[in-house]
Amino acid sequence: MNRRIYISGEKIGRCIFIKEVESKRRRGMFICECGNEFEAQFNHIVSGQSCGCRKKQSIHHLVAYGFRGNLKTGLAVLSQRTKGYNTWNAMKSRCYNSNNPRYQDYGGRGIEICDRWRYSFENFINDMGIKPIGHSIDRIDVNGSYEPSNCKWATGKEQNSNKRYKK
Ligand SMILES: [Zn+2]
Numbered sequence: 319m320n321r322r323i324y325i326s327g328e329k330i331g332r333c334i335f336i337k338e339v340e341s342k343r344r345r346g347m348f349i350c351e352c353g354n355e356f357e358a359q360f361n362h363i364v365s366g367q368s369c370g371c372r373k374k375q376s377i378h379h380l381v382a383y384g385f386r387g388n389l390k391t392g393l394a395v396l397s398q399r400t401k402g403y404n405t406w407n408a409m410k411s412r413c414y415n416s417n418n419p420r421y422q423d424y425g426g427r428g429i430e431i432c433d434r435w436r437y438s439f440e441n442f443i444n445d446m447g448i449k450p451i452g453h454s455i456d457r458i459d460v461n462g463s464y465e466p467s468n469c470k471w472a473t474g475k476e477q478n479s480n481k482r483y484k485k
Contacts, residue, residue, distance in 0.1 A: 332367070332368050336349060337416060345358065345359050356370075402439075412429075415466075434465075
C-alpha cells in the first residue's frame with residue numbers, strides 16, 4: 319500500500335493535496351483541477367482520478383451527442399475511444415517525429431500513414447473500430463504502412479507470433 323508522506327500543497331495526479339483526513343484508510347482532502355474541494359482515497363488520486371467532474375463531463379458529452387444506451391457502457395466505449403486516440407497520436411509520432419525514440423524503426427524506415435488516417439482520427443477509428451481492451455495496432459506486413467488493408471487490432475501475443483513468422 320502507498321505509504322508515501324505527502325506535503326500540503328503538493329500536486330498529486332490532477333489534484334492538489336490539502337490534508338490527510340483519515341490515516342487508517344488513507345483518505346485526504348484535495349482540490350481538483352476544476353477547483354472543487356473533495357475527499358478521496360490517496361490511491362484514487364495517485365491513479366489520476368478527478369473529483370468526478372471528468373466523468374460528469376463525459377456523461378454530458380454522451381448525452382449531448384444523442385447517446386441513448388446504458389451510460390456505464392457508453393463511458394466504457396468512450397474510454398476505449400480515448401485509448402484509440404492515444405494509439406493514433408503515438409502512431410503519427412513514431413512515423414513523423416524524428417525526436418520520437420522509436421522513429422528509426424518506423425518513419426526512419428519509410429513506414430508511413432495513409433493520408434486518410436494521417437489527417438483524420440475519425441477516419442482511423444471508423445476503419446479500425448473501437449480498440450478492444452488489451453490490444454494495440456498491428457501491421458500485417460511489418461514493412462508496410464499504416465493503412466486500412468494492412469492493420470488490425472491485436473494482442474501482444476498475436477503480434478509476437480506475427481513477428482516470428484516474418485523472420
Ligand atoms: Zn473536478
